[in-house]
Amino acid sequence: AVGDTTQAAAQFAGLKQRAAAQLERAQQQPDAALADYRQAMAASGIGDGDNVSRLTRNNPQDDWLKRSIRSDTADLYRQQDTTLMLEQDYSRNKGTAGVSDFSAHTTMLQAETPLADGRGFLRLDRVQISAGTFSTTNGTFDETFGSCDDANSGGCSRYASQRDEGTALGVGWSNEVWSADLGTTPLGFEVTNWVGGVSWKTDVKEVGVTLTASRRPISSSLLAYAGARDPAANGGKTWGGVVATGGSVGLSYDRGGAHGVWADISAHQITGENVADNSRERLMAGYYYKLINSDNRRATVGLNTMLWHYQKDLSDYTFGQGGYYSPQSYLSFSVPVTWRQRTGNWSFDLGGSVSWSHSKTDAQQRYPVNPGFTLASNPSSASSSGGGVGYTLQAVIERRVTPHWFIGAGVDIQQAKDYTPSHGLLYVRYSAAGWDGDLDMPPQPLTPYADFK
Incomplete structure (x- = not known):
């Protein structure tokens, strides 16, 4: 013209x-x-x-x-590239030895290859977890666990060291619209479950929508993740191995400008072997503002909120409890800050947040599921509520060594009332075709299969 x-x-x-x-x-x-x-x-x-x-x-x-x-x-x-990735992941949450203390070593191996206009993957996770060893007095456990506190239990002295290990298997496929996977919690655990999920993404005008149906493990404690055997002399039954089954709707709005918002609403039924049934509803939402928004650098600040509800508090470790955090109401607000940048052969992601939270739990029965014993008593705990301020710090960095080989490392620390998990990882990735283009920003380490959404 x-x-x-x-x-x-x-x-x-x-x-x-x-x-x-x-x-x-x-x-x-x-x-x-x-x-x-x-x-x-x-x-x-x-x-x-x-x-x-x-x-x-x-x-x-x-x-x-x-x-x-x-x-x-x-x-x-x-x-179209075929990749192979090996990662060592370590997480630790300090707690009561033998009960709520938790550490996990996870070695992940994932192979990905092009498949039917998408990418298929095969996943192996070798998992070793520990809750430590019970302290004892006159040979019996100091802490309440299983049915040890029952007058007819005969006392608890077996299985003092709470450890387990196994190998999780998973296969999956994804493209720009669909993703699906099917696998197991680690084979070799006291309790093993089939797990998996399917997601569908679309746009409704300018809003991104993701619908997900899934069955995922709760991996916050040895009891919840792997299950345990009742150490009482007259017990011996297995309980735990908790999974959440349900669906979620994710919403997002980001047109590439300075502002973005997201939200996620979900509902799940929570079940486990010899664990009382539970239900969970969660609403999460956030806003972020891009202080710097270029191809190779991005700095953001935001505001997130979470509202959770569980039907029952099953956070204890007696028989029938699940060993997972389950308040009847939980509300939090956080202010996250991130800095992401990449150069020719480096990419890193630094971030942190400060948060305020408040939770409330109702009274709970010590034994919500009858373990088959004649219980001398089944008292209920008192209801409780409280809150506080916490913070998180995290960093992930990746280096391209050659077009075929990449290495990376990461760490994150969380600090809140009665919850202080720490986490670290190292990984190496091999690209069969070789990749000399822009690195991912932020880097994309593997997620343990137990933590898939």
Whole structure:
């Protein structure tokens, strides 16, 4: 229209090749699509060469067409790559030895490969967990656990060391719309469960919507995650191994500008072997503002809130309890701050938050499930409420050693009333095709299979 036919011809050539590549990708012809993306790069002036992944790196001087071609090519290239990732994860929450103390060593191995216009994965998690060893007086446990406090239990002296280990298996598949997985809690645990989930993503006008149905373990204690055997002399029954089954609706609004909001509402039934049934409803929402919003740097500050409700408090460790945090009401507000940045071969994510929370729990029976013994008494605890201020600190960093090899490390610390978990990880990732484009911002370490959403 303005008479610059040279520029018009260059843009048309790039658009034509890009459109051809998009059609070929939709027809599940990734090799042909990548070849046309190469030609689109050359025609639009991005460049030509064997190292296509390096040409996908963003350039602040790009016009909209070059930016789109780089982004589309990078997405397809990485979708077609086969990767192998090994990660060592350690978490610790200090508590009462033998009961609420918890530490977990998780070695994760995940292989991913292109599959039917998406990516499939195979996952193995080797898990070793411990709640420590009970303190004893005259050979019997000092802490109430299982049915040890029952007058007819015969006392508790067995299984003083609370440890377990096993291997979790998982397979899954995902693309831009669907994701699904199916697996197990660690085989070898006292209690093992089938777990998995399926999610569907769509847009309703400018709002992102994610619908999820899942069955996931609660992994906050040895009793909840692995289950335990009643150490009472007249006991011997197994209980625990808790799972949450239900669904959630996630909402998000972020058009790439300075502001973003999100929300998640969920409802789950919580069950376990010889554990009283429970229900959980959670509403979480947040707002964030991008103080810096560029391709390679981002700084945000936000405000999050959470409102939880559990039908019953099953946080104790006697027979029939679940050993997981389950207040009848929980309200919190937090102010998170994050800084993310990447360079040619480095990417890091630093963050922290301050929070205020308040919770209330109702009275609970010591033994909510009849273990088959004649109980001398089944008293109820008193209701309680309280709150306080907490904080979190976290950091994750990744380094590209070569286009095929990447290493990373991370740590996070949380501090709140009666809850002080710490967590650290190390990982190495191998890319079969090699990746010399932009690193993920933030880095993407593996999540333990027990913590999938």
